[in-house]
Amino acid sequence: MKQTIHAIGWSLIFLLGSLIAQAQTTVLEGRVIDAGTGQGLAYVNIGLIGTSTGTVSDQEGNYYLEFPAEVDLPVRFSHVGYQSCEHTVALLQAERVVSLDEEPLDLPELIVRPWSEPKRYGSVRGTYRTQVNLALAKRPDQNLGAAIGRVFHLERSVLLDSVFFFVATNDFDSVTFRLQFYSVRKGRPDRPITTQPVLVPVTGQQRGWIKVPLRHLQIGTEQDVMVVLEWVDAGAKGGRLSLPVHFPAIGQSHYYRYGAQNRWKRFRSMETPILLHVLEERQ
Numbered sequence: 001m002k003q004t005i006h007a008i009g010w011s012l013i014f015l016l017g018s019l020i021a022q023a024q025t026t027v028l029e030g031r032v033i034d035a036g037t038g039q040g041l042a043y044v045n046i047g048l049i050g051t052s053t054g055t056v057s058d059q060e061g062n063y064y065l066e067f068p069a070e071v072d073l074p075v076r077f078s079h080v081g082y083q084s085c086e087h088t089v090a091l092l093q094a095e096r097v098v099s100l101d102e103e104p105l106d107l108p109e110l111i112v113r114p115w116s117e118p119k120r121y122g123s124v125r126g127t128y129r130t131q132v133n134l135a136l137a138k139r140p141d142q143n144l145g146a147a148i149g150r151v152f153h154l155e156r157s158v159l160l161d162s163v164f165f166f167v168a169t170n171d172f173d174s175v176t177f178r179l180q181f182y183s184v185r186k187g188r189p190d191r192p193i194t195t196q197p198v199l200v201p202v203t204g205q206q207r208g209w210i211k212v213p214l215r216h217l218q219i220g221t222e223q224d225v226m227v228v229l230e231w232v233d234a235g236a237k238g239g240r241l242s243l244p245v246h247f248p249a250i251g252q253s254h255y256y257r258y259g260a261q262n263r264w265k266r267f268r269s270m271e272t273p274i275l276l277h278v279l280e281e282r283q
Contacts, residue, residue: 024069028092032061032077035099041079043178043197043232044100045145047261048073049086054260056144056232076261080180081105081195105195118161121152122275128244130270131168132256134231135241145260147230148243150274151184151253158278160219163212165229165243166273167202172238174203179212180228181219187253188264189226194219205238215279226255227274246271 032044040061047054048067057063065075075092078084082100092098134146163179179198182189196219200212231241245254249271257264 025066026069026071026089026093028063028065028075028089030063030092030096030098032057032063032079032098032100034082035101041082041100043176043199044077044079044082045260046075046077047145047259049076049261050263052143052259052262054143054145054262056260058233078261080192080197105192116280118277119280120275120277121154122150123271124275125246125249125271125273128166128168128246128273130245130247131242132245133240133242135172135234135239143259144232144234145230145257147228147257148272148274149189149226149228149255149257149264150272150276151187151224151226151255152276153224154221154278155280157222157281158220160214160217160221160225161277161279162214163227163277164209164275165212166209167207167241168244169240169242170202170205170207170238171240172202172205172234174201174233174235175231175238175241176201176233178230178232180230181221182226182228183221184224184226187266189228189255193221193225199232225276227276228255229274244273246273 032041033039034041041057042059042061044057045054046057046063046065048071051073053067055063055065072089074086074088076084076086077098077100079100081102083103085100087098132148134143177200179200181193183191183193196217198212200210202210248269250269252269252271254267254270254272255264256267
């Protein structure tokens with residue numbers, strides 16, 4: 001009997017040790033700076049490559065990233081207008097400061113032309129029954145960098161006039177989105193068509209349609225464009241943030257990136273509520 005109890009005791013100790021080992025996590029804390037100026041870089045995408053584990057640096061360039069200790073993948077740092085870099089976990093634990101070098105982008109030259117009145121691309125649905133949750137209830141800040149996207153097939157040279165997007169659920173006192181614009185290659189975002197950050201602050205638990213004026217930024221393109229809406233910041237109070245998706249939507253596709261350094265996924269016959277208004281070149 002004593003031997004049985006003794007065996008059970010050792011089994012419990014072994015099980016407890018296994019659970020503790022499984023619960024261990026790696027924590028990375030540091031700061032991302034501009035290599036030239038030494039200034040902190042706001043809203044840098046940081047994460048384990050190809051996974052949902054990721055975050056975004058805050059306005060001063062500080063970041064916090066936590067993940068299971070058994071994960072051994074490089075961590076990527078990326079920001080439009082800067083060269084991306086990858087570091088091992090061991091290096092980041094030893095060196096708390098990561099510097100990014102500027103990367104000149106060969107952007108298309110905008111030629112001033114006579115433009116038409118604004119034309120809308122995208123449709124408005126009356127009811128959205130499916131939602132994409134950006135904030136995670138238990139650790140809402142650990143999904144910063146999640147993004148949705150929509151491809152717009154343009155008919156001719158355009159100047160971007162404005163973007164509209166719809167927020168379904170929001171109980172944060174403040175959140176910040178970032179709009180980015182990419183050329184499209186094989187149905188995926190390829191290269192940015194502007195280095196200008198378009199930050200969209202949303203306060204007071206605002207929901208519904210939100211308009212973002214763009215004409216003053218003079219962003220032009222002569223090819224199809226993907227509009228990407230990325231969640232990069234949130235206030236201390238709140239835990240729910242979601243955007244709707246319409247399904248079925250014949251001929252449409254919904255793009256979603258779960259995590260700051262994850263791969264884009266494409267969902268056919270789904271429609272993201274993003275509208276694009278452009279000024280077309282007059283013939």
